Amino acid sequence: MNKSNYCVIMAGGIGSRFWPFSRNNRPKQFLDFFGTGRSLLQMTVDRFRTLVPVENVLVVTNAAYKATILEQVPDLPAENILCEPCRRNTAPCIAYAMARIRAHCKGGNANVVVAASDHLITNEQEFCRVIAEGLGYVAKHDCLLTLGMRPTRPETGYGYIQIDRHQSAAQGSIMPVKTFTEKPNRELAEVFFKSGEFLWNSGMFLWNIDAIMNALHRYLPELMLQFDLGVTVIGTDSEEAFIQEHFPQCPNISIDYGVMEKASNVMVMEADFGWSDLGTWGSLYDLSDKDNNGNVSLHSQSCFYDAQNNIVTLESGKLAVIEGLENYIIAENEGVLLICRKQNEQHIRQMVNDIQVLYNGKYS
Amino acid sequence: MNKSNYCVIMAGGIGSRFWPFSRNNRPKQFLDFFGTGRSLLQMTVDRFRTLVPVENVLVVTNAAYKATILEQVPDLPAENILCEPCRRNTAPCIAYAMARIRAHCKGGNANVVVAASDHLITNEQEFCRVIAEGLGYVAKHDCLLTLGMRPTRPETGYGYIQIDRHQSAAQGSIMPVKTFTEKPNRELAEVFFKSGEFLWNSGMFLWNIDAIMNALHRYLPELMLQFDLGVTVIGTDSEEAFIQEHFPQCPNISIDYGVMEKASNVMVMEADFGWSDLGTWGSLYDLSDKDNNGNVSLHSQSCFYDAQNNIVTLESGKLAVIEGLENYIIAENEGVLLICRKQNEQHIRQMVNDIQVLYNGKYS
Numbered sequence: 235m236n237k238s239n240y241c242v243i244m245a246g247g248i249g250s251r252f253w254p255f256s257r258n259n260r261p262k263q264f265l266d267f268f269g270t271g272r273s274l275l276q277m278t279v280d281r282f283r284t285l286v287p288v289e290n291v292l293v294v295t296n297a298a299y300k301a302t303i304l305e306q307v308p309d310l311p312a313e314n315i316l317c318e319p320c321r322r323n324t325a326p327c328i329a330y331a332m333a334r335i336r337a338h339c340k341g342g343n344a345n346v347v348v349a350a351s352d353h354l355i356t357n358e359q360e361f362c363r364v365i366a367e368g369l370g371y372v373a374k375h376d377c378l379l380t381l382g383m384r385p386t387r388p389e390t391g392y393g394y395i396q397i398d399r400h401q402s403a404a405q406g407s408i409m410p411v412k413t414f415t416e417k418p419n420r421e422l423a424e425v426f427f428k429s430g431e432f433l434w435n436s437g438m439f440l441w442n443i444d445a446i447m448n449a450l451h452r453y454l455p456e457l458m459l460q461f462d463l464g465v466t467v468i469g470t471d472s473e474e475a476f477i478q479e480h481f482p483q484c485p486n487i488s489i490d491y492g493v494m495e496k497a498s499n500v501m502v503m504e505a506d507f508g509w510s511d512l513g514t515w516g517s518l519y520d521l522s523d524k525d526n527n528g529n530v531s532l533h534s535q536s537c538f539y540d541a542q543n544n545i546v547t548l549e550s551g552k553l554a555v556i557e558g559l560e561n562y563i564i565a566e567n568e569g570v571l572l573i574c575r576k577q578n579e580q581h582i583r584q585m586v587n588d589i590q591v592l593y594n595g596k597y598s
Numbered sequence: 599m600n601k602s603n604y605c606v607i608m609a610g611g612i613g614s615r616f617w618p619f620s621r622n623n624r625p626k627q628f629l630d631f632f633g634t635g636r637s638l639l640q641m642t643v644d645r646f647r648t649l650v651p652v653e654n655v656l657v658v659t660n661a662a663y664k665a666t667i668l669e670q671v672p673d674l675p676a677e678n679i680l681c682e683p684c685r686r687n688t689a690p691c692i693a694y695a696m697a698r699i700r701a702h703c704k705g706g707n708a709n710v711v712v713a714a715s716d717h718l719i720t721n722e723q724e725f726c727r728v729i730a731e732g733l734g735y736v737a738k739h740d741c742l743l744t745l746g747m748r749p750t751r752p753e754t755g756y757g758y759i760q761i762d763r764h765q766s767a768a769q770g771s772i773m774p775v776k777t778f779t780e781k782p783n784r785e786l787a788e789v790f791f792k793s794g795e796f797l798w799n800s801g802m803f804l805w806n807i808d809a810i811m812n813a814l815h816r817y818l819p820e821l822m823l824q825f826d827l828g829v830t831v832i833g834t835d836s837e838e839a840f841i842q843e844h845f846p847q848c849p850n851i852s853i854d855y856g857v858m859e860k861a862s863n864v865m866v867m868e869a870d871f872g873w874s875d876l877g878t879w880g881s882l883y884d885l886s887d888k889d890n891n892g893n894v895s896l897h898s899q900s901c902f903y904d905a906q907n908n909i910v911t912l913e914s915g916k917l918a919v920i921e922g923l924e925n926y927i928i929a930e931n932e933g934v935l936l937i938c939r940k941q942n943e944q945h946i947r948q949m950v951n952d953i954q955v956l957y958n959g960k961y962s
Contacts, residue, residue, distance in 0.1 A: 254919075537953060539938075539945065548935060553961050555618075555949055557938040558926075566935065571912060573928065573937065574903075574921035581903065585919055589901060597917050 238343050239369050240443075241286040242331040243278055245295040245303065245351035246318055251514055251579070253586045254570035255547060258598050263352035264302050267518065269533045269550070274512070275351045279307050281358055282347070285365055292316055292334060293351070294327045317474075319481050324437075325454055325492040326484035330477065332446055333461040337469030344443040345369045353436070354521060356508030364505045368440040371408055371503075378449060379408065379440040380494060382433025382502040383509045388423035391513055393435040393490075395502050407504040414495045433502060436509055439489070445499070454492045457484050515563045515579045519545040529556075545576070570597050603733050604708050604807075605650040606695040607642055609659040609667065609715035610682055615878055615943070617950045618934035619911060622962050627716035628666050631882065633897045633914070638876070639715045643671050645722055646711070649729055656680055656698060657715070658691045681838075683845050688801075689818055689856040690848035694841065696810055697825040701833030708807040709733045717800070718885060720872030728869045732804040735772055735867070742813060743772065743804040744858060746797025746866040747873045752787035755877055757799040757854070759866050771868040778859045797866060800873055803853070809863070817860045821848050879927045879943045883909040893920075909940070934961050 249262030256262045263275045272280070275293075282291060289311055293303055297317040304312060316330055328348060335344050347365055355361045364381070372379050382395045396412040414435065418426060426432035441449075451458045460480045461468070467476045494500055510517050522530040527542045534548035539557040546554045546564045554564060563579060565572045574582060590598045613626030620626045627639045636644070639657075646655060653675055657667055661681040668676060680694055692712060699708050711729055719725045728745070736743050746759045760776040778799065782790060790796035805813075815822045824844045825832070831840045858864055874881050886894040891906045898912035903921040910918045910928045918928060927943060929936045938946060954962045 535957070537949065537956070539949065552933045552935065553953070553957070555934065555936045555938070555953065557936075557942055557945065557949070559937060562922075564935075564937065566930075569915060570917045570919065571928075571930065571935070572919045572921075573923060574919070578921055581921065585901065585903065585921070589917070589919065592901070593899070593917070 235285065235287055236345070236369070237287060237290070238339070238345055238373070239286045240290045240292070240335050240339075240344050240346045241282045242328065242335075242346060242348045243275070243282075243291065243293045243351045244324065244327055244348070245275055245293050245299065246321065246327065247350075247352060249352065250583050250586050252518075252565075253582060254567045254572050254597065255565050257568065259298070260302075261299070261352075262512070263350075264299070264306065267354075267512065267532070268522070273306055274354070275303065276306050277355075278349060278351050278353070279310070281355065281361055282349075282365075284362055285369065286347070289314070290338075292331050294318060294331055296321075317477070319478050322481065322484050322486050324489040325450075325457060325487045326481065328439075328446075328489050329450055329454070329457055329461050329484070330481065332443060332450065333464065333468045334473075335443055336447065337465075339443065343373065345373045346439075346441055346443060346446065348439040350437055350511065352512060354508075354510045354512050356521070358507075360505075360507040364503065364507060365440070368408075368503050372440045372442050372445070375501075376445045376448075377441070377499045377501045378445060378494060378497055379501045379503055380411070381436045381438040381440070381505050383436050384504060384506040385427050385432065385434050388420070388427035389434065390417055390420055390423045391517070392511070393417055394426050394432040395435050396432050397502055397504070399431065408501050409504065411500045411502045414490060433504055434509070435490070436505075437490075437511070439494075440503075449493050449497050449499075453496045454485070454487065457487070457492070460484050515545060515565075515582075516576055519543075519563075519576065543576075599649065599651055600709070600733070601651055601654070602703070602707050602709055602737070603650045604654045604656070604699050604703075604710045605646045606692065606699075606710060606712045607639070607646075607655065607657045607715045608688065608691055608712070609639055609657050609663065610685065610691065611714075611716060613716065614947050614950050616882075616929075617946055618931045618936050618961065619929050621932065623662070624666075625663070625716075626876065627714075628663070628670065631718075631876065631896070632886070637670055638718070639667065640670050641719075642713060642715050642717070643674070645719065645725055646713075646729075648726055649733065650711070653678070654702075656695050658682060658695050660685075681841070683842050686845065686848045686850050688853040689814075689821060689851045690845065692803075692810075692853050693814055693818070693821055693825050693848070694845065696807060696814065697828065697832045698837075699807055700811065701829075703807065707737065709737045710803075710805055710807060710810065712803040714801055714875065716876060718872075718874045718876050720885070722871075724869075724871035728867065728871060729804070732772075732867050736804045736806050736809070739865075740809045740812075741805070741863040741865045742809060742858060742861055743865045743867055744775070745800045745802040745804070745869050747800050748868060748870040749791050749796065749798050752784070752791035753798065754781055754784055754787045755881070756875070757781055758790050758796040759799050760796050761866055761868070763795065772865050773868070775864045775866045778854060797868055798873070799854070800869075801854075801875070803858075804867075810857075813857050813861050813863075818849070818851065818856045821851070821856070824848050879909060879929075879946075880940055883907075883927075883940065907940075 249256040294316045394415045398410045398412045464476045530545040532547040534552045536554040541556045542560045544562045548566045561576045613620040658680045758779045762774045762776045828840045894909040896911040898916045900918040905920045906924045908926045912930045927938045
C-alpha cells in the first residue's frame with residue numbers, strides 16, 4: 235500500500251430526502267440502507283482499505299456526528315475526523331482537508347482521492363482498480379482528475395461532464411474535459427445519453443496535493459487566505475480553535491463551481507463500477523432487488539396484494555401488508571410513517587420543513 | 599335501581615376484520631377505539647350502570663380474556679364472567695347466561711337485557727331511556743323484545759327487521775315483528791330504507807327470564823337438555839367443571855335463527871340512539887370525526903397532502919405523513935402496518951389467514 239495515498243470522505247450531509255428513514259441526528263451516510271449490517275459510511279471506508287492506509291483516511295463532517303463516526307469506524311484515528319463548525323459547501327471542506335494533508339505529509343508528495351460518504355458502488359473490485367489507476371496517474375501528472383460514470387440511462391438527477399474523445403492528450407480512459415453541465419431536463423438528458431460524449435459527474439476527485447493547492451490558490455484566493463493563516467497550527471492541538479474561528483469566514487462555494495469548472499488542467503476518467511449517489515428514494519428503488527411485481531422490501535417483511543413497483547422500508551422485524559398501491563414509497567422509522575407517491579418524492583423536503591414547524595422539531 | 603334487572607354482555611368475539619389493530623390476544627371489544635381512554639367493553643358496561651346493579655352484570659367470553667375483563671372492569675365480580683370452553687354462536691352463550699340468572703334470582707323475576715360488548719352508541723342518554731322502557735315492558739309482558747334501529751342509510755352490512763306498524767298489538771314504539779331478513783344486496787337495501795317498514799337488527803334483546811326460558815325449551819330443546827342437567831350445579835363451585843363437559847355438546851346456532859325467527863311472541867322496539875356494530879373499518883370511518891378533506895386520524899397525528907377520505911390509526915404518539923392517497927385504511931399496530939383500500943376491506947380476513955400460515959401465527 236502506497237503511504238503517499240490519502241483519502242478524504244465527505245460526511246457532513248443531512249440527507250433530508252430520505253426522511254423519515256434519515257433524521258437530523260442520523261443522516262443517510264450512517265444508515266444501513268440495504269440491511270447488510272454496514273452503513274454507507276462503513277462501506278465507503280472499507281472500499282479504500284486496500285488502497286489507502288487508515289491513518290491517511292480523513293472524514294470531514296459536523297461535530298455532532300463525530301461520535302457516530304468513531305463508533306462506526308472504530309479503527310479510524312479520532313484526529314482524522316475533521317469537524318466543520320458550519321456548512322460551507324464542498325470547496326471549504328476540501329480546502330480544510332487539503333491543508334491537513336499538506337501538514338501531515340510534511341512537504342512530501344500526497345495522492346488524494348476525495349469521495350462522498352453516502353454513495354453506493356456495486357462493483358467494488360472494479361472501483362479499486364479504477365481508483366488505483368487514478369492515484370497512479372495523479373502521482374505523475376499535474377492535473378485535477380474527476381471520475382465520470384458511464385451513463386446507463388438519460389438521468390435528469392445528475393450533472394454531466396462532456397469529454398473530448400479526440401483531443402491528443404487522451405490516454406486510455408483518462409481524457410480532457412470539454413464542459414461541466416448542470417442537471418439537464420429530460421430532452422437534453424436524452425441527447426447527452428445518446429451522444430456518448432457525456433458522463434455522469436460522480437463528485438469524486440483525484441489529484442496530488444501540489445496540483446490541488448495550486449488550483450485552490452489560483453481560483454479561490456479568498457478561501458485560501460483563511461487556511462494560509464493556519465499553516466503553522468493545522469495538524470497541531472491548536473487546529474480546532476483555529477478552525478472554529480476561521481472556517482465560518484470561508485465563502486460558501488462548491489469545488490465544482492469554484493475550481494473544476496475554471497481550471498484548465500481538469501481531466502476525467504471514465505469509469506463503470508455501478509455507481510449511484512442514492513440521492514432519492516427512486517434511485518434506491520432502482521438499485522434494490524425486486525419481487526415479481528416490482529416491489530422492494532428493505533429491512534422488513536412485506537405481503538403485497540394487487541400492488542406493484544412500491545418500495546417499503548419499516549423498522550427491522552416489522553410486517554407490511556399492502557393492498558392496492560402502485561409506485562409508492564412506504565417508509566417508517568422512529569415514530570413516523572411516510573406514504574408518498576414516488577413521482578412526488580421531491581416534495582418530501584417541504585414536508586419535513588412543514589413538520590419541523592408544526593411539531594417543533596419533534597419528528598425531524 | 600331495580601334489583602331484578604340483569605344485563606348480559608357478549609364478549610367472546612375475535613374481531614379479525616380490524617386486524618392489525620385487533621389481534622387474537624386483544625380483540626376489538628378490549629380496544630380503545632377512539633382514543634378516549636375507555637375500551638368498547640368498558641363503555642358498554644358503563645352504559646348499564648344506572649339501570650342494572652353491577653352484581654347483576656354478566657359477561658360471557660372465552661377463558662383467555664377473563665384477566666383482561668377483570669383488569670378493564672375491576673368492580674365486576676369475578677364469578678360474573680362466564681367462560682365458554684369453545685365457540686358455539688349466540689344461542690348457547692345466551693342459554694348459559696340465562697341458566698346462571700335463573701339460579702341467581704332463585705325463582706324470582708329477572709328482566710334481562712342482552713347486548714354485544716363491541717358496539718358503539720353515540721347518544722347514551724337516549725340509550726338508557728330506551729333500555730329502561732324496554733326492561734319495564736318485558737317485566738310485564740311475556741315476549742321476546744328485540745331492538746330495531748331506525749336506519750340512516752341503505753346499509754348492506756346489517757340484517758333488517760320488518761315491522762308491522764298497523765297490527766293492533768302495537769304500543770308506542772314497541773311493535774310486532776313481521777320478518778327477520780338477512781343482509782340485503784344494494785337494491786334491496788334501498789327498498790328497505792325507503793319503505794320505512796324495516797329497522798336494523800341490532801342484536802340487542804330484552805326479555806324476562808320466564809319468557810326466554812320457555813322459548814329456549816320450546817325451540818331449542820336439544821340445547822336446553824344440556825343446561826337442564828346443570829340446574830343444581832350452575833351458580834355453585836361445580837359450575838365450571840359442568841360447563842367444561844357440557845358446553846361443547848351444545849349445537850352451534852344463533853339466537854336469531856334458533857329462537858327469534860321462530861317464536862310468535864317476538865316484538866321490536868324502534869330506537870334511535872346512534873348505533874353501529876363497528877363491524878368494519880368503513881363503519882368506524884363513518885362514525886369518526888373528519889378533517890376538511892374527509893380524513894380520519896385515530897390515536898396518532900397525521901399530515902395529509904393531496905389525500906382524501908382515508909382512515910389512519912397508528913400507535914399512540916406516532917406521526918403519519920400521507921401523500922396522494924384516497925379512500926384507504928392505514929393501520930399500524932404491534933409490528934404490523936396494513937395499507938388497504940376501504941372498498942376491499944372484506945379481504946382483510948383472508949390476508950390475516952394468509953399471514954397466519956406464512957408467519958406461523960407471529961402476526962396474528
